[in-house]
Amino acid sequence: MDVEILARIQFAFTVAFHYIYPPLSIGLGLLMVIFEASYIRTKDDTYHKLAKFWTKIFALTFGIGVVTGIVMEFEFGTNWATYSRYVGDVFGSALAAEGIFAFALESGFLGVLLFGWNRVKPWVHLVATIGVFLGSMFSAVWIVVANSWQQTPAGYHIVGEGMEARAEITDFWAMVFNPSSVDRLTHVWLGAFLSGAFLVLSVHAYYLLRNRYVELSKTAFRIALIVALVFSLGQLLTGHHSADGVSVNQPAKLAAMEGHYENESPADLYLFGWVDQGEETVHGLGIPGGLSFLLAQDFDHPVKGLRDFAKEDRPTQVNAIFQFYHIMVFIGTLLILLSVVGIFMLKKERIFKMRWLLWIFVFAAILPQIANQAGWFTAEMGRQPWVVYGLLRTSDALSVAVSANQVLFSLIMFFLIYLLLFLLFVYLLNKKIKNGPYSEDDSDDDRPHTREITEVLTGKY
Known part of the structure; x- marks a missing residue:
């Protein structure tokens, strides 16, 4: 097989595997802050137990996320030396900023978060939790900024x-706030x-079905469901705004996302379908002029099609981009529906x-993960054949x-090692979930969990 294809597959595999964990860390960080702040405000021990329980699962996801992320930086040098030289100054500044503004904050508070239970005052521990949560968010900032600069x-x-x-x-802040960075970061x-x-909804729905930790799970379920509703609706808005940006800055990518080939003509909005790249047509169910309406509120608004671009400048896998994009949109809509139905049924x-x-x-926990992966594949495959859009071709970056x-x-x-890590993650996660937030024989158990967290991080659990 061609070295370029193999190198792309390797990088896609390592990034996709790594991207399982950072979103979980960021999302669980937000829930941990909510649980702990609720405990300090109400003194209700339910929130305290929830904060402790989800901190242990956060530690697991954080640890494996760090390990799997390191490999990608070595791949830049081994497989993509020309690319590394080309973007080194840009990526160097962004990754340096990540170390200063994200890793320093995250690592500075991580010890207090994991081992500070019953050792520091509750408000100090809350500050540490907020620090780790903000650190994980800032880490995402600089990674997304670096990737957005490529787009x-x-x-x-x-x-x-x-x-x-x-x-x-030449302008650091222009690099940071490049045309796509804010839209992509919020998304x-x-x-x-x-x-x-x-994930929180899944675990506590499982407990409710098994009649375990009932009152505690009802509390966690309500909070997580409100978070899910707010951000699933927000995701709809950020996704639409991001698509508007793509139409301006990367029109070939947008054309591939919707399978739109015609030159400067109204574009249909497909609910589902299949792209025949040989015939340059889409077979499926679409809304005539729907994409034109979303972009300009006009069903007759012309949209650039793939035929407006030279064949060597078009994305190479149009059908794959089309499918990944529509999977992401479908799951996003499904998450909104689940959240709305859940809130309505809370009455x-x-x-x-x-x-x-x-x-x-219980099974919906996998949906955001699939949507995140599909969105990433859409963005990266849609950028092809450029590794830096309009400047450096992927074939020249090896x-x-x-x-x-x-x-x-x-x-x-890498496949064998990452498979082993994933099986270890699933095993440890399942073990923590089965053990539960506390011993059901002693619901007032408030023992420190530092030994358990240490064992998770060292793989000796």
Whole structure:
């Protein structure tokens, strides 16, 4: 297989696997802050137990997220040396800012968060929880800024020529607030909040079905459901605004997302379908002029189609982009529906008697994860054939010395190691969920959990 394809598959695999965990960490961080703040405000021990329980699960996701994220930085140097030289100054500043503004904040408070139970005052522990939560959010800021610069470069100039060319920052804040960074960041944040909220909903729906920790689970379920409703609706708005930005800054990507080929003509909005790239048509159910209306509130508004671009400048996998995009939209709509139905059924606690609906929430935890992955694949595949949009082609960004056999071998090794890590994560997560927030034989158990958290982080649990 071609070295470029193998290198892209390897990077896509490692990023997709890593991206399971940071959204959970960010989303659980928000819920932990809510639980702990509620405990300090009400002195209700229910919130205290919830905060402790979800801190242990946060520690698990955070630990594996850190380990799996390191690999990607090495891949820049091994497989994508030309790319690394080209964007090194831009990425260097963004990653340095992440270390200063995110990792320092996160690591500074992490010890207090994990080991400070019954050792510091409650308000001090809350400050530590907020610090870790903000650190995880700031970390996302700089990663998304760096990636968004690849999508919509700004605040730079090119130094050198040919293979020695590289981008240098001329305006740091123009680079940070490039045309797509704010839209993409808010979309990523809200997706993360939904990941955390639906994991909490899933676990506590499971407890309710098993008649375990009933009152505690009802409390957690109500809070998580409100979070899910707010941010699922917010995700609809950020998604629409992000699509508007794509139509201006990356029109070829938008055309691929909707399978729109016609030159400067009204564009249909497809609910589902299949793109025939050979015939350059879409077979499916669509709303005539629907995309035009969403972009300009005019069903006859012309939208650039893929035929407006040279074939070598079009995304290469149009049908895959189309499918990933529509999976993301479908799941986003489903999350809104689930949240609205759940809130409506909270009246008189009817939802806690509807076993079929609780079972749906148990399995719904996977939906935000699929949507996050589908959205990422849409964004990255839609940028092709550019690794830096309009400036550096993916085919020109590879390392000259690396061979296909080397990439294939490392891909297989990464797959085996990451599979082992994922199985370990599932095993430990399942064990923590089965053990529950406290011993059911002694509901007032308030022992420190530092030993358990240490064992999770060291893999000795």
